[in-house]
Amino acid sequence: MTRTVLTSYYASDRARLFLGDARTVLAGLDTGSVDAVIADPPYSSGGMVRGDRTASVHTKYVNNDSISGQTLPAFIGDTRDQRGYAFWSTLWLTEAARITRPGGVVAVFTDWRQLPTVTDAVQAAGLVWRGVVAWCKPNGRRVPGRFANNTEYLVWGTHGPRPLDTLPYALNGHYVLNTPRNRVHITEKPVELLRELVRIAPPDGTVLDPFTGSGSTGVAALAEGRRFVGVEIDPHWAAATAGQLSHAEDQAATPA
Numbered sequence: 196m197t198r199t200v201l202t203s204y205y206a207s208d209r210a211r212l213f214l215g216d217a218r219t220v221l222a223g224l225d226t227g228s229v230d231a232v233i234a235d236p237p238y239s240s241g242g243m244v245r246g247d248r249t250a251s252v253h254t255k256y257v258n259n260d261s262i263s264g265q266t267l268p269a270f271i272g273d274t275r276d277q278r279g280y281a282f283w284s285t286l287w288l289t290e291a292a293r294i295t296r297p298g299g300v301v302a303v304f305t306d307w308r309q310l311p312t313v314t315d316a317v318q319a320a321g322l323v324w325r326g327v328v329a330w331c332k333p334n335g336r337r338v339p340g341r342f343a344n345n346t347e348y349l350v351w352g353t354h355g356p357r358p359l360d361t362l363p364y365a366l367n368g369h370y371v372l373n374t375p376r377n378r379v380h381i382t383e384k385p386v387e388l389l390r391e392l393v394r395i396a397p398p399d400g401t402v403l404d405p406f407t408g409s410g411s412t413g414v415a416a417l418a419e420g421r422r423f424v425g426v427e428i429d430p431h432w433a434a435a436t437a438g439q440l441s442h443a444e445d446q447a448a449t450p451a
């Protein structure tokens with residue numbers, strides 16, 4: 196099968212970024228070309244019925260409509276219903292599995308509502324489901340009379356067997372970090388958290404993020420001595436990621 200010829204939106208010795216739909220771009224990447232996928236796709240969550248899920252991302256994911264006095268830009272692709280989300284997740288995860296080297300890791304962020312769906316999709320894509328990593332946010336939402344929904348999850352699996360001696364260290368199974376206070380993306384993850392997660396790839400290995408948002412995973416990968424490949428469908432966020440990658444590489448090149 197002839198694969199799509201891809202043109203980089205941003206390219207350097209250690210990082211590449213593509214502007215386009217994740218499914219289309221992933222289909223054009225070489226089989227077994229990355230060591231780990233760390234993905235933060237739109238959750239299509241925020242409610243139990245379709246009417247809730249089609250609300251704006253500001254309504255669903257932000258306590259206040261602004262951070263530091265500025266309204267955060269919205270993002271697209273967050274309004275799929277439950278069956279559509281499961282099918283879509285399986286499609287892109289199947290490509291992610293193909294792109295990942297044997298023994299490599301595919302890990303996907305999700306919330307409690309979509310946790311069952313994502314665990315099913317990981318397995319439907321042919322990956323070996325290995326577990327769930329918890330990220331607890333002490334500054335997360337509180338609702339009177341209920342347990343706080345202040346935890347997100349990372350569902351992870353491997354492309355086939357993963358030898359125990361793949362890395363000389365073990366990573367944590369849970370992390371406690373606040374959501375970035377001065378974030379620029381509504382669902383931005385802390386770079387400190389991502390720096391831990393990208394270490395699942397070997398030093399100088401390649402980390403792929405099919406939904407880069409503002410580029411935090413790429414920044415984390417470069418800071419930890421990994422290579423990075425990113426995909427972003429929205430030109431606004433692709434530009435933001437390119438700026439972040441360029442800045443991160445400049446910092447890495449500057450003597451301490």
